[in-house]
Amino acid sequence: xxxxxxxxxxxxxxxxxxxxxxxxxxxxxxxxxxxxxxxxxxxxxxxxxxxxxxxxxxxxxxxxxxxxxxxxxxxxxxxxxxxxxxxxxxxxxxxxxxxxxxxxxxxxxxxxxxxxxxxxxxxxxxxxxxxxxxxxxxxxxxxxxxxxxxxxxxxxxxxxxxxxxxxxxxxxxxxxxxxxxxxxxxxxxxxxxxxxxxxxxxxxxxxxxxxxxxxxxxxxxxxxxxxxxxxxxxxxxxxxxxxxxxxxxxxxxxxxxxxxxxxxxxxxxxxxxxxxxxxxxxxxxxxxxxxxxxxxxxxxxxxxxxxxxxxxxxxxxxxxxxxxxxxxxxxxxxxxxxxxxxxxxxxxxxxxxxxxxxxxxxxxxxxxxxxx
Numbered sequence: 001x002x003x004x005x006x007x008x009x010x011x012x013x014x015x016x017x018x019x020x021x022x023x024x025x026x027x028x029x030x031x032x033x034x035x036x037x038x039x040x041x042x043x044x045x046x047x048x049x050x051x052x053x054x055x056x057x058x059x060x061x062x063x064x065x066x067x068x069x070x071x072x073x074x075x076x077x078x079x080x081x082x083x084x085x086x087x088x089x090x091x092x093x094x095x096x097x098x099x100x101x102x103x104x105x106x107x108x109x110x111x112x113x114x115x116x117x118x119x120x121x122x123x124x125x126x127x128x129x130x131x132x133x134x135x136x137x138x139x140x141x142x143x144x145x146x147x148x149x150x151x152x153x154x155x156x157x158x159x160x161x162x163x164x165x166x167x168x169x170x171x172x173x174x175x176x177x178x179x180x181x182x183x184x185x186x187x188x189x190x191x192x193x194x195x196x197x198x199x200x201x202x203x204x205x206x207x208x209x210x211x212x213x214x215x216x217x218x219x220x221x222x223x224x225x226x227x228x229x230x231x232x233x234x235x236x237x238x239x240x241x242x243x244x245x246x247x248x249x250x251x252x253x254x255x256x257x258x259x260x261x262x263x264x265x266x267x268x269x270x271x272x273x274x275x276x277x278x279x280x281x282x283x284x285x286x287x288x289x290x291x292x293x294x295x296x297x298x299x300x301x302x303x304x305x306x307x308x309x310x311x312x313x314x315x316x317x318x319x320x321x322x323x324x325x326x327x328x329x330x331x332x333x334x335x336x337x338x339x340x341x342x343x344x345x346x347x348x349x350x351x352x353x354x355x356x357x358x359x360x361x362x363x364x365x366x367x368x369x370x371x372x
Contacts, residue, residue, distance in 0.1 A: 009078045009119055013045040014070035014108065016062040018372040021332045025150075027143040030172025030206025037328050039336065040065070040103070041361060044111040046078050051115025052337075052359060055279040056306065056329070057103035059372060064104035068092060073108060078119050081112045085285040098257035102280055109283025110309060114356040124357045125350045128288070128316040134349040135314040137162070137307065138200060141327030142169020148188055154327065155192045162325065162343040166198035168226065171215075172206025179211075183218055190222045200226035207231055209238040216246045224248050228275075239270035249273055254304040256281050262290045266297040273321055277304040278313050291317040308333045308340050311348040312357050323348070336366045 022036045040061040044051040055061055072091045076084045088108060092101035117127040139158030142151050151169065158164045169189055171182040182201075190199050201224055207215060212230035219227065226249050231238040233252040243250040249272035256262050256276055265271060276290045287303075294301045295318065303310035303323035307330060310323040325343060334340045339359040341348045351358055 009046050011044055011046050011073050011076050011078060011084075011112070011115070014065065014073050014111075015043045015045075016065035016070075016104075016107070017041045017043075017370060018059040018062050019336060019366065019369040020059075020371050021335060021369050023328065024331075026145050027328070028145045028173075029143065029170040029202065029204040031175060031204045033145070037332055039332065040107055041336070042107040042111045043361065044073065044108065044115050046115055046119060049078075049115055049118045050360075051111040051113070051118060051356065052361060053107045053110030053112070053114060053283070054306075054309075054336075055103040055107040057107075057279070058100055060100050061104040061107065062372060064092065064095065064101050065108060068095065068101075069104060069108050073112070078112070078116050081109065081116055082285050084112055085109050085283065089282070102257035102282060106279050106281065106283040106286075109285050110278065113284045117356040121355055123350065123352045123354055124312045125315045126352050128284070128313070130315050131318045132315045132320065134347040135303075135311055135320060136322045136347050137164060137325035137343055138166035138168055138198070138322050138346075139164045139327075140168045140200075140202075140305075140324045142167070142185070142189065144170050144173040144185075148185070151185065151188060152192050155189055158325070159193065159197065163346040164197075164325065164343070165346050166200055166225070166322070167193055168200035168202055168228070168324075170204065171201045172203035176203070176206040176208065176211060179215060182215070183222075186219065186222050186224065195223075198225045199223060200228065202228035203230050205229045205232035209235070209241055212238075212242045213245050216242065216248060220247050226251060226273075228252065229254075233265070236265060236268035236270045239265075240268050243270060243272060251275055251302065254280070256290070258282070259286055259289055259293065263293055266294060266299060271299070273300045273302050275302050275304045277306065278309050279306045280304075284313055287313050288316065291319060295319045305329055307348065308337065308359060309357065311341055312350050315350055336362055336369065338362055
C-alpha cells in the first residue's frame with residue numbers, strides 16, 4: 001500500500017468563511033471597546049481530508065484568503081507546509097503583510113498543518129513533537145466594563161470550574177485616566193483569588209511610561225506578578241524602561257506580525273516573557289520560530305488567546321510558560337467547533353489519539369453566526 005510519504009498529495013481547495021459572535025454584554029479594555037467577536041475560518045481540502053484553521057480578525061482577512069492566498073496554496077504538497085507559508089508571505093508583500101494579511105496567512109497555515117496531520121493519520125502535537133503532554137492556562141477577562149459583581153463571578157468561575165493558578169484582568173480604563181478605579185478592581189480580584197493565586201493585569205498600552213512605573217509600584221502592594229503592555233508595544237524603549245523598574249514581569253508581543261518584530265522586542269530587553277498569537281504571527285510555522293528565538297534569548301513564551309489552537313503549539317516548545325484562557329474565545333470556540341478541549345486542574349491536554357488538532361466546524365449550529 002502506498003503512503004502519503006511516497007505519493008504526493010496536493011491541496012485541492014481553500015475556503016474562507018466569516019462568523020460574528022455577539023458578546024454577552026459590551027466589553028472593553030484600556031484602549032478599545034467591542035460588542036462582538038469576528039472569526040475568519042479557513043478550511044483546506046485534499047481529497048477526502050479537510051484541515052481547519054481560524055483567526056480572530058476583520059472579515060477582510062477572508063478576502064485575502066480567497067482572493068490571494070488560495071491560488072498560491074492550491075496544488076502545493078500537503079507535506080510541505082513551510083514552503084506554502086513562504087509562498088503566502090511573498091504573495092502578500094504589496095498588500096501589506098502586517099495586520100489583516102498576516103492574520104489570513106496564519107489561518108491558512110494552521111489549516112495546512114491540521115490537514116497534514118490528518119492526511120498522515122496523526123495528532124497535530126504528535127506531528128510537531130511534544131515537549132509537554134499538557135499546558136497550563138490562566139484565566140483572562142475582567143473587562144473594564146464589568147461591574148464588581150460580574151468580575152467576582154468570573155474569577156470565582158475560573159478558580160472553581162477551570163482550576164487555574166493565575167487570573168488576569170484589564171486595567172488602564174479610559175486610556176489610563178482612571179487609575180484609582182483600576183487599583184480598586186485589582187484589589188477586588190486579589191481578595192477573591194486569595195493568596196495562593198497569581199494576579200495578572202493587562203493595560204493594553206493605555207499608560208504613559210512614567211505613569212506605568214508609578215502604577216506598578218502600587219500594584220506591588222497587591223502582589224501583581226504580571227504587567228502586560230503597560231505602554232504600547234510599539235515603544236520598545238518605554239517597555240524596557242518599565243521593565244527595568246518593575247518587580248512584576250513585563251510582557252508583550254501579541255501584536256507581532258513577523259518574526260523580526262519579536263527579535264527586535266527581545267533584543268531591546270523589553271519583556272520578561274514574550275507573547276505570540278498563532279492566529280496573527282504567521283500561523284504554526286512562524287509561532288514555532290518565534291518560540292525558538294525567545295529560547296535563544298533565554299526567555300519564556302506565552303501563547304496569546306485562541307486557546308484551542310494555542311494548546312497544540314504550546315505543547316511543542318520547552319520554554320512555554322502558559323497560555324491565555326481568554327473569556328471571549330473560551331465562550332466562542334465551542335459554539336463554532338466540535339472537539340474543543342476543557343481545562344482540567346488549570347491545564348489543557350491535547351488528545352494524542354485524535355487526528356490533527358481534533359476539531360471540526362459545527363454545521364447548522366455555527367451557521368447562525370455566519371455573515372459571509
